[in-house]
Amino acid sequence: GAGVSQSPSNKVTEKGKDVELRCDPISGHTALYWYRQSLGQGLEFLIYFQGNSAPDKSGLPSDRFSAERTGGSVSTLTIQRTQQEDSAVYLCASSLRGGGVREPQYFGPGTRLLVL
Amino acid sequence: GENVEQHPSTLSVQEGDSAVIKCTYSDSASNYFPWYKQELGKRPQLIIDIRSNVGEKKDQRIAVTLNKTAKHFSLHITETQPEDSAVYFCAASISGGYQKVTFGIGTKLQVIP
Numbered sequence: 001g002a003g004v005s006q007s008p009s010n011k012v013t014e015k016g017k018d019v020e021l022r023c024d025p026i027s028g029h030t031a032l033y034w035y036r037q038s039l040g041q042g043l044e045f046l047i048y049f050q051g052n053s054a055p056d057k058s059g060l061p062s063d064r065f066s067a068e069r070t071g072g073s074v075s076t077l078t079i080q081r082t083q084q085e086d087s088a089v090y091l092c093a094s095s096l097r098g099g100g101v102r103e104p105q106y107f108g109p110g111t112r113l114l115v116l
Numbered sequence: 117g118e119n120v121e122q123h124p125s126t127l128s129v130q131e132g133d134s135a136v137i138k139c140t141y142s143d144s145a146s147n148y149f150p151w152y153k154q155e156l157g158k159r160p161q162l163i164i165d166i167r168s169n170v171g172e173k174k175d176q177r178i179a180v181t182l183n184k185t186a187k188h189f190s191l192h193i194t195e196t197q198p199e200d201s202a203v204y205f206c207a208a209s210i211s212g213g214y215q216k217v218t219f220g221i222g223t224k225l226q227v228i229p
Contacts, residue, residue, distance in 0.1 A: 104162040
């Protein structure tokens, strides 16, 4: 079946502009994560959505970052007034939550963001 | 919250040798421990996982062991091959729970032909 998809695959923007990154999780997956990965670095957790519960926003680095998940499916990560240090690969992942169910995360291909 | 520590951060082995990556976790409630492999320029992909009701799991050349008492788990790769070169991430979570998955910092494995 279809995996996690993200768009755009690459985004080049100018400092100070706003950007929106989109994630389409696997159908039926109730959990959705956003991570940021700078070149050669690990996975920096940003935000986590689980069903209809309030999202865990504890990883968002500043108030310029926000995310929504509409209808429990598609998610959009918005970065306002982008800075050069926002340049990274933004990865989305989804998983099927439920007691006793194998719950690996399935990652999307990522969006490579470059802020000039 | 959960804290996962992973070491070493880099590991070089000769082709054919074994590689071991170790992780510790802090939350005794964690009961699901996946490992992900990320090849250069690609997305992380699950390679093996283990639940807290078992102590060891094998899949061909890779195995994972779990010590609940000590709160640590390890990835073992035997007969390493150049295509095993990648960054490996461990993670811990509570199956079915609301808490997010917590990742280790990653181990860059280089297999030298």
